[in-house]
Amino acid sequence: MRDAVSRFVQDGDTVVIEGFTHLICFAAGHEIIRQGRRDLTLARLTPDLIYDQMIAAGCARKLVFSWAGNPGVGSLHAFRRAVEGKSAAGGGLEIEEYSHFGMVARFSAGAARLPFWPLRNYMGTDLPAANRRIRSVACPYTGEALATVPALNPGVTIVHAQRADAAGNTQMWGLVGVQKEAAFASERVIVVVEELVEEAVIRSDPNRTVIPGMIVSAVVVEPWGAHPSYAQGYYDRDNDFYVAWESISRDPDQLARYLDEFVHAVPDRAGYMAKQPQLAARLKAKERFSRGVNYGF
Amino acid sequence: MRDAVSRFVQDGDTVVIEGFTHLICFAAGHEIIRQGRRDLTLARLTPDLIYDQMIAAGCARKLVFSWAGNPGVGSLHAFRRAVEGKSAAGGGLEIEEYSHFGMVARFSAGAARLPFWPLRNYMGTDLPAANRRIRSVACPYTGEALATVPALNPGVTIVHAQRADAAGNTQMWGLVGVQKEAAFASERVIVVVEELVEEAVIRSDPNRTVIPGMIVSAVVVEPWGAHPSYAQGYYDRDNDFYVAWESISRDPDQLARYLDEFVHAVPDRAGYMAKQPQLAARLKAKERFSRGVNYGF
Amino acid sequence: MAAVAARELSDGEVVFVGIGLPNLACNLARATHAPNLVLIYESGAVGAVPARLPVSIGDPALVTGSLMVCGMADVFQLFLQNGRIEVGFLGGAQVDRYGNINTTVIGSYERPAVRLPGSGGAAEIAVHARRTLIVAKLNPRAFPERVDFVTSPGQRCAGRARRELGMPGAGPVKVITDKGILEADETSGEMVLAALYPGVTADDVQRGVGWPLARRAQLSAVAPPSATELRLLRDVLDPKGLFLKS
């Protein structure tokens, strides 16, 4: 992870760590904080705790997003302090805001290497007034006006997955969010997996492959790399930590202490897990295996 | 199949029997011929043998397509006679022609219920001159001109798949072509499967579901329903028949005799298979099972 | 509120489910009168049958045993924009006279007094779902005459009706509160008082609303939660009281 981040994540980059609730690569975010990256444009649908931590750590210059809360719990307080102009650091945080559909459409355009994506949306809302990059286009057939969003092509996208082979051919299941589009839209792609598998495992079920090795810059093996997010079939979401974040992030000093203890004071994800030996037992997934299908002819 | 076609396929409909080489539902095409449907607009990327047969049988008024050949073999002669104005029936066949990307984009627009889809294509080609429905739009961000194709929203789309439950939740693997988009673009959807399975089988591997029951009008169980096309894991493509079609279709009388014997003279797919007892043994798929994955938490 | 919301759902309907009360309402409906309700979550889980109360809309329990899991591009393009969603649930910090919802900022957008999470999928749900149900507790600050920011469009936005604006869905047809139910008036598009909870007066509701609240000629009475509904909610669906405060 250390090498992948130092090689492929540079100051000033547009960085996407995707995953909708599922497979959010906290391990990568923590390594970016440890390496002290600055002036990043952080983009994802739901900044979630990981971007709240990176904002608190001073990595972010700008945030591109569509829903900035702590799901089912409350606020992302570092984000709020920055946007409400209450962060001690000051400076504040530039924001560029869409709806989920708008962000998904931006990644879809980026992945297809089109400059824009059309969608039927935003009529009657104040979003286009708040974000001038939401525009419209006239249909060449019906003449009707459709909303448009511009392509999003990140410098680097980091995707966490259940498994990949050494060449980066990556398979995931459960919620897949917008990772495929984000990866294809990106200049560089870092894949972080729970398990490195033989190429034969990938080839035994090719319909499960979401990201092909040809677009992957680096493969990192990092078990539990998504915690407190989760990996279907590997470990559950740590809802207790998401709840705890409400009070941790509410107090800048507590948040700083959290980062010191769980990010700066540990060398890597293994160290992070070693500090919390009870996690594995509490969150390890039960078995609920699907059956295989026949690819013969 | 008889009921599904009589209820959901009407004279004058735009009918899509999709499947790129894989999972082409010949059983449905034959039933449409048996029921004597007329004035159909037949749309798919590759008309393949099935639309050549339906054209010869007089079901089609118009063909919307992107590649009209017999893959690796030669021509679709009924199609050629109609277009080259050499068909005894005369009348001829109206055509509307795109490239594969254009047809895929038309289904994508239809599935998203957008009136058009943008693509970077057709510059320098004579296709837009031959088909005025290929137009262009100016990007609201860069100003560049991009090609557009109009949405395709069929009256009925027929999809063949390996398995579905009684509610029409459908799973397929191997080549999936553009079936998902075609089904979501369609007013009515008929799913034809090799195997009807318990809902529990579908729920055991939800990432394999391509078409949800909520958009399906009818589920038909028709083993070998795709022959001479194929079903990955069930039976191989009957390449010998594809080769034989070159001479059958070249001679209108032979073609008529083929339709009499293998379509009109049989009541259904079971009858079709009973006439060719050696097929099953020759084409049955070998076993090459994938392993299951864990959906537990 | 969860019980009242549940009664708004018919068996077999396709519902775009949000987390919290809407999720409780949907699962209560499934457990009572609407066993064939199809639950779709913006996370991509279709036909979910959560074995536990999901804390987030991306909970792994929504995936395990669901009918289909698809990417979010499909959720928004093939399901929502395609018009397949019959009911969408919405809530927010502010709901106004015409059912416009604000989940973005209190105060100005540039210098917000309170920065809220933003739209998420709410804007497109408000545009495309065949009908939406708003669930919110009464309080004059939460029900202003006009919201500070329109995140999700209601029946009229800046004086124009949603049909003129080209929105496919019917928009917010009802606002389910903790004291009564408001309904969109077919002609004016205004949210008007339609039903009262037991022991609640029209004035009680008016006190929680920041505009002069019109009333239906006939106000119906909302039946209190049945014993079954209460048992399911408290013992089965939300035993920890995660979302059932009070």
Next chain:
Amino acid sequence: MAAVAARELSDGEVVFVGIGLPNLACNLARATHAPNLVLIYESGAVGAVPARLPVSIGDPALVTGSLMVCGMADVFQLFLQNGRIEVGFLGGAQVDRYGNINTTVIGSYERPAVRLPGSGGAAEIAVHARRTLIVAKLNPRAFPERVDFVTSPGQRCAGRARRELGMPGAGPVKVITDKGILEADETSGEMVLAALYPGVTADDVQRGVGWPLARRAQLSAVAPPSATELRLLRDVLDPKGLFLKS
């Protein structure tokens, strides 16, 4: 021709494979100097390792054991339009002076003398692949000064260079024939004679081309298929001679 085409491929390249000779060429390259060639078929099979010679580009043997299978919307948007395809193979009934290809009609579009299959994926491959290789047998009718219909754009279309027309790919850089190799001239965009097969003269090639064929100052000699290449092609890749006529 298959052997000559195979030599044009470098190890590790991503190739959009058509059926027939291109497929033979790619599998020959994989069996010889380019074991890490990534084969992508427009049918959606990525990293295919066909256990038998595919009769069609949708052959089940392309799926079994491949690295990835994706829908065709992904093939065209995420791989081809995204610029991930390094080499595309094209063939056709007519190839003209600037490498424009016709696979649509002989004669007029409205009243064709011969109706050909049409574009398939050829038009977009010609636009987007970083470079394309054309494989076709020489014959003045197959190599007219101008094609009857431009299905797949070459170096110049109706007098305009492909860059002006906004095409991302470099277009047809070589035409591999049964007598020699033509290359696109960097300045004129015209296909000019660059290499000859053993025992073939420039005049032999000219006789198969319908325009005055320019020549490179230095004509190189195409080495004949090696024993290994011939053995692989005849005994392993196409034992039934499906595509190796002659």
